[in-house]
Amino acid sequence: MQFKEIIGHDLVKAHLISTVRDNRVSHAQLFLGPEGSGSLPLALAYAQLINCENKLEDDSCGQCASCRKYSKLIHPDLHFSYPFIAKHKDDHAATFMDNWRKAFFNNPYLGLENWRQQLDAENKQVNINIAEAHEIIKKLSFKSFEAEYKVLIMWLPEYLEKEGNALLKLIEEPPEKTLFLLVAENQEKILNTIISRTQLVKINKLSHQAITSYLIESKHLEESEAREIAFIADGNVQEAINMIDLHTNNHFDLLVRWLRLVVQDSGLNIISICEDELAKLGRENQKTFLMYAINIMRQIVLIKQDLSSLVFLPSHELDFVNKFATHYTLEQIEETINLFETTHYSVERNANPKILFLDLSLQLVLMFKYKTFPKGTQYI
Missing domain, CATH: 1.20.272.10 (Zinc Finger, Delta Prime; domain 3)
Known part of the structure; x- marks a missing residue:
């Protein structure tokens, strides 16, 4: 995922790019924005830029070995954590990695309800369990395989309840060249002990015009239909995509x-x-x-x-x-x-x-x- 593929957010992109260029990358950052705003693809594009082998002035190259692996979500130093339904007590996020790749490639702006549908969740509750917290500690304790940074992108840390306390020391004093990117929608539901250890990156909802342009250019809708869908979606790309049909x-x-x-x-x-x-x-x-x-x-x-x-x-x-x-x-x-x-x-x-x-x-x-x-x- 490159910054140029992401809708809008020019100021946020410029800020993130400058932190890499000036070597001011904070080891723990909280990308906070409403559903469908693009927080998740921004975090991934940021991680890809950090580990890109041939960085451009304003983006990752998209061509080097690291970028190609990032684009397929198969880089050995890129790890994801997200809410899921544990069928066994030892299940962790990697158990559902194929589902995650499919959901992300289908729509990088995905919302929780669409992810639940990917998991066939029905009425079951999703969360990030203690087994996942232990797996994160284990994975990040290893040395990097090939990239400069090991990166963990945690989507919706709101679903990391008391289990999150197991990660506090790791977030506060991580191994060298380890990066935590938390992607959240509701700050009030995140453990305060985690918030206090992260640097905030605020993501605003997308404008109606930005979503209208996206629907016209990428989904080939007529302008009148694109405007109405963008108006109803109110900054949520996932909602706009849901309404196309x-x-x-x-x-x-x-x-x-x-x-x-x-x-x-x-x-x-x-x-x-x-x-x-x-x-x-x-x-x-x-x-x-x-x-x-x-x-x-x-x-x-x-x-x-x-x-x-x-x-x-x-x-x-x-x-x-x-x-x-x-x-x-x-x-x-x-x-x-x-x-x-x-x-x-x-x-x-x-x-x-x-x-x-x-x-x-x-x-x-x-x-x-x-x-x-x-x-x-x-x-x-």
Whole structure:
């Protein structure tokens, strides 16, 4: 993996490259960014640059023996650790290395749910067990086979619970030329004793434009479809890829027609659109529709807060959110977002879609038409 293959993050790339060029590579670093932002490929590209035999000014060469092995994830001095489901007490990450390579090559921006599917996890919980912690200590105690640095990339150290204490001394005082790169999404779930021993590399979510360009250039989507998917994905490449095969290009039209019936309290028509259209979208399309609706409402919140400069939408969507913002209060919009998020949660758990969307519609009618909020919310 080379930096030039990774979407966006020019400032982060420049920082990482400068640490290698100036010989300021910290032995333990925490790449912290939301799912699908590119933290994992950035960590791998960084490790590849460090061990590249013919470094370029702004990237690894991609041609030397080390780079070729890194590109196939088979370098003997490159080690991965990640959450998995231990079928036996002695299982460790290397047991699932073939699954890991397949998942990474399929999508370097992979999220936990996609990794769980690769493992056929069903309802089982993944974690990084004590056997894996001991295996890490064992592997990193050996001398390098051929590279200058031994590198361990640990994906989602949030799933390393008390077992992580076994690694503290190794992280604080590692063998010479040993590099720890932790790739995390939620800092609050990482052991504080590990955070205190690492240098933070903050990765922001990708912009809508960056994902739009990626979808057009790499996935060959039409610009209008790419923009809508990027808007719903909200910086998450994994989510964008998940949505490519779904029919999302009619979400705006469906949302506008549905909300128009809601604010007019058009009872029979509301029942009809819930049963004949929303309920028949299919679970994954229902989830993306609700995420699209949530993002639209968030743009309206920005306009209500006089932050229109942060709203980047196509003209027809921008016209809709501007008009909607003038008719309804901030409290109504925020409660709508809460209702959409609750409904999304219920869709994930296979609730009856006809009942679910009809109930949601009736709650929206009460709020928009009659200014009656759900119990527990401040009334107007």
